[in-house]
Amino acid sequence: MDSSLTLFEKVWRAHEVVPETADTPAVLYVDLHLIHEVTSPQAFTVLRERGLRLRRPERTFATMDHSTPTRTEQIFGGAPITVDAAARQVRELERNCADMGVELLGLRDARRGIVHIIGPELGVTQPGKTIVCGDSHTSTHGALGALAFGIGTTEVGHVFATQCLLQRKPRTLAVNVRGTLPPGVGAKDLILAIIGKIGVAGGTGHVIEYRGETIGALDMDGRMTVCNMSIEAGARAGMIAPDETTFRYLAGRPRAPQGAAWEASLERWRQLPSGPGARFDREVDIDAAALEPMVTYGTNPGMVIPIGASIPERADDQVLAKSLAYMGFTPGEPIREQPVNVVFIGSCTNGRLSDLRAAASVLRGRKIASGVQMLVVPGSQQVKRDAEAEGLDRIFIDAGAEWRESGCSMCLGMNGDLVPKGHYAVSTSNRNFEGRQGIGARTLLASPLTAAASAVRGRVTDPRELF
Amino acid sequence: MEALRLLRSRTVVLPVRDIDTDQIIPARFLTTTTREGLGAHLFEDWRYGPDGAARPEFVLNRPEAGGCAILVAGHNFGCGSSREHAAWALRDFGVRAVVSTQIADIFRNNALKNGLLPVIVEPDVHGWLLEHPGAQVSIDVQSTTLTLPSGTAVRFALEPFARYCLLNGIDELGFLLARESEIAAYEARLGSA
Ligand code: SF4
Numbered sequence: 001m002d003s004s005l006t007l008f009e010k011v012w013r014a015h016e017v018v019p020e021t022a023d024t025p026a027v028l029y030v031d032l033h034l035i036h037e038v039t040s041p042q043a044f045t046v047l048r049e050r051g052l053r054l055r056r057p058e059r060t061f062a063t064m065d066h067s068t069p070t071r072t073e074q075i076f077g078g079a080p081i082t083v084d085a086a087a088r089q090v091r092e093l094e095r096n097c098a099d100m101g102v103e104l105l106g107l108r109d110a111r112r113g114i115v116h117i118i119g120p121e122l123g124v125t126q127p128g129k130t131i132v133c134g135d136s137h138t139s140t141h142g143a144l145g146a147l148a149f150g151i152g153t154t155e156v157g158h159v160f161a162t163q164c165l166l167q168r169k170p171r172t173l174a175v176n177v178r179g180t181l182p183p184g185v186g187a188k189d190l191i192l193a194i195i196g197k198i199g200v201a202g203g204t205g206h207v208i209e210y211r212g213e214t215i216g217a218l219d220m221d222g223r224m225t226v227c228n229m230s231i232e233a234g235a236r237a238g239m240i241a242p243d244e245t246t247f248r249y250l251a252g253r254p255r256a257p258q259g260a261a262w263e264a265s266l267e268r269w270r271q272l273p274s275g276p277g278a279r280f281d282r283e284v285d286i287d288a289a290a291l292e293p294m295v296t297y298g299t300n301p302g303m304v305i306p307i308g309a310s311i312p313e314r315a316d317d318q319v320l321a322k323s324l325a326y327m328g329f330t331p332g333e334p335i336r337e338q339p340v341n342v343v344f345i346g347s348c349t350n351g352r353l354s355d356l357r358a359a360a361s362v363l364r365g366r367k368i369a370s371g372v373q374m375l376v377v378p379g380s381q382q383v384k385r386d387a388e389a390e391g392l393d394r395i396f397i398d399a400g401a402e403w404r405e406s407g408c409s410m411c412l413g414m415n416g417d418l419v420p421k422g423h424y425a426v427s428t429s430n431r432n433f434e435g436r437q438g439i440g441a442r443t444l445l446a447s448p449l450t451a452a453a454s455a456v457r458g459r460v461t462d463p464r465e466l467f
Numbered sequence: 468m469e470a471l472r473l474l475r476s477r478t479v480v481l482p483v484r485d486i487d488t489d490q491i492i493p494a495r496f497l498t499t500t501t502r503e504g505l506g507a508h509l510f511e512d513w514r515y516g517p518d519g520a521a522r523p524e525f526v527l528n529r530p531e532a533g534g535c536a537i538l539v540a541g542h543n544f545g546c547g548s549s550r551e552h553a554a555w556a557l558r559d560f561g562v563r564a565v566v567s568t569q570i571a572d573i574f575r576n577n578a579l580k581n582g583l584l585p586v587i588v589e590p591d592v593h594g595w596l597l598e599h600p601g602a603q604v605s606i607d608v609q610s611t612t613l614t615l616p617s618g619t620a621v622r623f624a625l626e627p628f629a630r631y632c633l634l635n636g637i638d639e640l641g642f643l644l645a646r647e648s649e650i651a652a653y654e655a656r657l658g659s660a
Contacts, residue, residue: 085498
């Protein structure tokens, strides 16, 4: 294959049904369409109104995660879903999938979980695929070398009806990461630092390819954490070239190719990485060895500092002032030692097994501070079972945390798992927007290590202090 | 989709950068299974206090905001989640165009599919608009120009196909459905690969 092509360009070209012209966008084929209960109902309605069916139900895959309860008795014990409208969405997805022949991993399915966790986990996410979902964190799947991006509900309808989307080709941005991540600094700190560097709009109009030795050294869970937050830098998609780590991860997964098909797939996947002559529209370099644990202090993910730093002071910056007023922070004071009321471990950013292991490594033999509420929500039922098999659930429960069923939970609080008004939450999720975790909730984004350390001390804590 | 050719309106100004879709429409209103009625909750937590009473100082609650169809907002409007509910809420409220120096990708796509026009202008024009809330502005989709009260007209970029759809009030689904033979041919190639 042409050595001047990027990973993105190769996947894009292979999916052009009709290339773009000056007057019309490309018609791009979608290999895999993931759907969930919140952004699909109106798209099913449009199909019915126009008398259409799904063109490729077998390329469509549904689960429920955003508004589902995380209390065991509400999923398995017959206790009602407390949020009425959420219960209605769950029923509507069940009905829509049954009517339209879509495979649904429903509320009690052992394979259910957050859509961006179960795609890779089941092996439906594969290198070189185009993957879309009515959810901006679809970028997660790019960690396996797929071109994966979030779409709106109207586009969900387009994919239902035609298995295609009209798209203009985005530009490319290479983020080159060199150096070894220091102890206590992980994939979450890396992506927060990248967002801090390029800004929340820095990737707008671009697909990011994360490259370099540091990325190659990350395990798949870490790579997914990095690609997950591409959208927080404004980029619709983030990609990482598939390599032996990717293939080892996928081998034997239930929906991955098997036998001769596996060998043939490997051969194709090995052709995907950007060639030596590939050019990107922009490039940014990051030195991983210089990083510290990162934590946000404001109301978007770009408002982020190393944990040892102080909250910025900029007298003439109205937006910063508004944001700090919301957070109840004083410019110039250290972020460390700020009080913490709630700690949330979970989400499609940090709800995988290695994230739970990291949090548990801090909590083992410790208790969370009195007055702190800590919620640990595995990203999928499979992650939950794996964690329980290792005894991680006991570590969390013994430390005083709540151990829940999988779902989006407190990442966006649609299911009633909310941070109370004015409370400070150290959260491993991806968005610290005003009100994201509850009206008036104050979110500090951090890694699982930092979140767990902060739970132990009831204050924002550098996890390296507890090693 | 309702066509949009020429828009003349006073502006309403939200001079805040990085306004995310969680502010435009908070997640607790996403449990709806229809597109209608979301305008009532547009910017809910900025418009209303904890007791549900309207905050009189918030721009959208001021009498002069009534009937304004052009929203001028800070850099990077609509970042965050892919929820199309944000575009639906703005449309339902009566907004037909959003003007900024940058608009997030997914929001921009969603807006265009709902007859809501994203307009990117240069910082000088943006600065003027931010400083002159209520200015009478006209936006011409045909010529892709925005005209200030002084008569100064500036061009803005609009993807040609999106412009065609807006001018004619057609949605993209019809265009995609008409590509059936190309899609079928592509799928046949996939099958034989
Ligand atoms: S965990 Fe949070 S960010 Fe991820 S899909 Fe769910 S709501 Fe969205």
